[in-house]
Amino acid sequence: MSSTLTQPVALQCLDSHGRSVDLAAVLGYDPADPWAVEVSFGQASGTVRWLIGRDLLLHGMTDPVGEGDVQLSPSIDEYGRAAVVLELRSPNGRLVTQLPTRELGAFLGRTLAVVPEGTESIDLDLMIEALSRSER
Numbered sequence: 001m002s003s004t005l006t007q008p009v010a011l012q013c014l015d016s017h018g019r020s021v022d023l024a025a026v027l028g029y030d031p032a033d034p035w036a037v038e039v040s041f042g043q044a045s046g047t048v049r050w051l052i053g054r055d056l057l058l059h060g061m062t063d064p065v066g067e068g069d070v071q072l073s074p075s076i077d078e079y080g081r082a083a084v085v086l087e088l089r090s091p092n093g094r095l096v097t098q099l100p101t102r103e104l105g106a107f108l109g110r111t112l113a114v115v116p117e118g119t120e121s122i123d124l125d126l127m128i129e130a131l132s133r134s135e136r
Contacts, residue, residue: 005029005114007107011041011086011097012077020078023097027104029111034120037111039086050088055117058108060084061101064096073102 005028010022025041026062037057040049052070059065060072061084069089075098077083082101 003108004032005110007103007110009099009103009107011099012083013097014096019116025099027107029114030066031106032122034115034122036107052110054111056118057084057104061105061108 007027009025009027011025013021013023015021023041024040028038028040030038030104032037032112035054036051037054038051042048050070051058056065056070056072060074064071064073066072066087071089072086073085075083075085077098077100081100083103084101085096087096102112
């Protein structure tokens with residue numbers, strides 16, 4: 001049985017007037033899917049969830065990475081602190097936000113303590129069993 005790690009974070013976004021607005025979000029990591037981190041945030045119409053590769057987040061703290069629907073790059077926030085710019089794109093729009101590097105690094109450190117980089121694996125028997133149950 002795996003235990004999901006979570007951490008609330010405030011994503012900093014710019015509103016239509018160029019003012020910084022915090023968007024409450026939660027980072028989630030399930031060791032059963034060791035390559036992915038979920039970023040979820042709420043809207044009036046429901047919760048939005050994005051799966052982002054853990055390796056992409058790790059590299060995005062120091063170098064620009066990603067293409068397509070997820071892109072990351074290191075930056076500095078409005079207070080002069082290290083931040084990571086996270087850009088999410090979908091056919092319905094685009095969200096550019098940033099989060100403090102310290103918070104992201106602390107969360108990723110917790111994930112690495114549970115599943116060190118390079119040791120990721122999936123229990124195929126467990127996955128087949130779960131898929132079989134969901135088809136019934």
